[in-house]
Amino acid sequence: MSKEKKYTRLSELDDQQLVRLYRREGSEKAFRELLNRHQSKIYSYIYSMVGNQEVANDIFQETFTKVITKMDETYNEQGKWIAWVMRIAHNATIDYLRKKKRFVDVNSNDDPDYDFYERLPDEELEDAQLTIEKGEAMGSLMKHINELPKEQREVVMLRHYYEMSFKEIAELTNVSINTALGRMRYALINLRKMFDKEHGKESKYAQR
Amino acid sequence: MEKNQNTPSGDELCIKYVMNELDPSEVYMIRREMEDNEDLLIEIECLSRVWGKIKSLPEVEPPAHVCEAVVESANRHYEESRKSFLSVGSFNNTTIMASAAAVIFSLSIGIANFYPQLIGFPAGGNHTEGAAALEEQIEPWVDNNDVLHLNTSEAGLSASVLDSLTRSGMHNLIIFDSNNSLQTPASSGFRLTNQNTNH
Numbered sequence: 001m002s003k004e005k006k007y008t009r010l011s012e013l014d015d016q017q018l019v020r021l022y023r024r025e026g027s028e029k030a031f032r033e034l035l036n037r038h039q040s041k042i043y044s045y046i047y048s049m050v051g052n053q054e055v056a057n058d059i060f061q062e063t064f065t066k067v068i069t070k071m072d073e074t075y076n077e078q079g080k081w082i083a084w085v086m087r088i089a090h091n092a093t094i095d096y097l098r099k100k101k102r103f104v105d106v107n108s109n110d111d112p113d114y115d116f117y118e119r120l121p122d123e124e125l126e127d128a129q130l131t132i133e134k135g136e137a138m139g140s141l142m143k144h145i146n147e148l149p150k151e152q153r154e155v156v157m158l159r160h161y162y163e164m165s166f167k168e169i170a171e172l173t174n175v176s177i178n179t180a181l182g183r184m185r186y187a188l189i190n191l192r193k194m195f196d197k198e199h200g201k202e203s204k205y206a207q208r
Numbered sequence: 209m210e211k212n213q214n215t216p217s218g219d220e221l222c223i224k225y226v227m228n229e230l231d232p233s234e235v236y237m238i239r240r241e242m243e244d245n246e247d248l249l250i251e252i253e254c255l256s257r258v259w260g261k262i263k264s265l266p267e268v269e270p271p272a273h274v275c276e277a278v279v280e281s282a283n284r285h286y287e288e289s290r291k292s293f294l295s296v297g298s299f300n301n302t303t304i305m306a307s308a309a310a311v312i313f314s315l316s317i318g319i320a321n322f323y324p325q326l327i328g329f330p331a332g333g334n335h336t337e338g339a340a341a342l343e344e345q346i347e348p349w350v351d352n353n354d355v356l357h358l359n360t361s362e363a364g365l366s367a368s369v370l371d372s373l374t375r376s377g378m379h380n381l382i383i384f385d386s387n388n389s390l391q392t393p394a395s396s397g398f399r400l401t402n403q404n405t406n407h
Contacts, residue, residue, distance in 0.1 A: 026286035032279055039275060040267035047268055057274045064278040068285045141261055159227070160262055166229060178220055185223040188258045195258070 015081040023071065035064075038082050042089050045161040049093045049153065051146055059096055063089040086162050090154075090172055097150060144194040152187035155180055222248065226255045 010018065010033045021030035042063065047056040066088050075084055145153060154173065158164045164172070170180040224230050225238045242249045 022282070022286070026283070026290065028279060028283055031282045035275060035278060040269050043270040044265075044267045048265075053271075057271060060270050060274055061277060061281075065281055068278075068282050072289070138265065141265065145262070156262060160265060161267070166224075166227070178217070181220040181223050184227070185219055185255070188223070188226075188255045191258045191262075192254050 019071070019075070019081050034081070038085065041161050042085065045086075045157050046089055046093050048142070048145065048157050048161070050096060055096065059089070059092050063092050066092070083168070086164075087172060090158070094154070140198065141191075144191050144198075147194065148187050148190055152183045152190065155183045156187045159184065222252060223255065226252060226259055 010021075010029055013021070013030075013033075015034060015037070018030040018034045021027045022034070039060075043056065043060050046059045046063070047053070050056055050059065063085070067085055070088075075081065145156060148156070151173070155169055158169050158172065159166075166177050166180045166184075170177045173180065175183075221230070221234065221238060225235065230238065238248075238252075242252065
């Protein structure tokens with residue numbers, strides 16, 4: 001009874017407490033709670049960087065295999081668990097990109113049917129027309145993000161999905177804070193140019 | 209002068225403003241600047257608009273089967289580490305005793321080799337005790353011509369041992385000459401011999 005009662009309060013526990021529960025008692029529910037809390041951020045980051053569902057699935061699993069096996073050796077419970085996991089996910093993603101040498105355009109050759117927003121949960125899709133429009137806009141944005149150089153894309157995604165400060169991004173990517181800020185600025189400028197170009201094309205088609 | 213890597217330039221302050229990473233005084237400064245500088249105002253608005261679009265990107269859930277595989281892997285790892293811990297705990301006594309005996313034997317051999325005097329063996333290559341015994345048998349004497357004699361023939365010393373003892377003894381000798389200055393036997397021409405001299 002007490003165990004059940006304890007598990008009903010898992011959502012009230014912080015990450016550190018859940019990690020301790022898993023490490024000491026092997027509590028599956030504690031681990032599941034941790035995964036539920038952070039899986040979408042981690043998966044979205046990986047997916048947005050590699051642009052391929054199968055690869056994203058593999059890297060996501062690889063990340064958590066490392067998390068599970070290295071938790072006893074390298075995770076210090078004083079630090080933020082999610083920051084440690086994000087670092088592992090980032091390194092696994094960058095390793096993959098380096099191996100494949102896909103620094104510029106991650107989806108143009110490998111997965112021509114790649115559509116980031118095909119995988120949005122159904123319950124969020126209230127209206128079909130709205131969904132298509134939203135999907136198109138998002139698809140266009142994602143396409144442009146994937147056209148950014150890898151260094152600029154990673155800064156944008158680390159900031160958006162992991163909500164990292166520029167100090168944290170700089171530490172993770174081994175550059176100065178000003179370089180990280182500069183990369184973000186160029187990423188936004190490049191995206192603006194891409195949108196302008198896209199809108200220019202649209203108006204050209206409309207004139208015909 | 210080299211630019212400080214940690215001091216943000218105007219462009220970096222601009223992007224920090226868009227990302228909401230400035231302190232209130234810097235925000236005030238940028239807003240004042242925007243009132244006077246239309247280009248800065250346009251740039252900040254453009255960057256904010258693009259960032260606003262990125263912020264609207266939703267999160268994507270991983271497939272359920274991938275999450276299940278991760279949870280299974282976590283369970284398996286916990287069970288495996290628990291089993292390996294338990295198997296170490298139930299190590300049988302014979303193995304522990306054999307290991308302990310091997311460790312004690314190795315330690316004994318090590319001590320005998322490196323610290324022989326601790327267990328009463330004469331140290332190999334070190335004449336600590338052997339030399340002390342020999343030194344007791346040697347009685348040095350000085351003749352009328354101030355020649356130092358060592359009656360080594362009675363002690364039955366070999367040439368190499370005698371040489372070793374002589375050299376170490378020479379370093380300990382200090383001669384006081386008429387000018388009251390300290391000299392070593394070598395510098396004063398002092399001569400040692402193990403031959404009997406008949407004067």
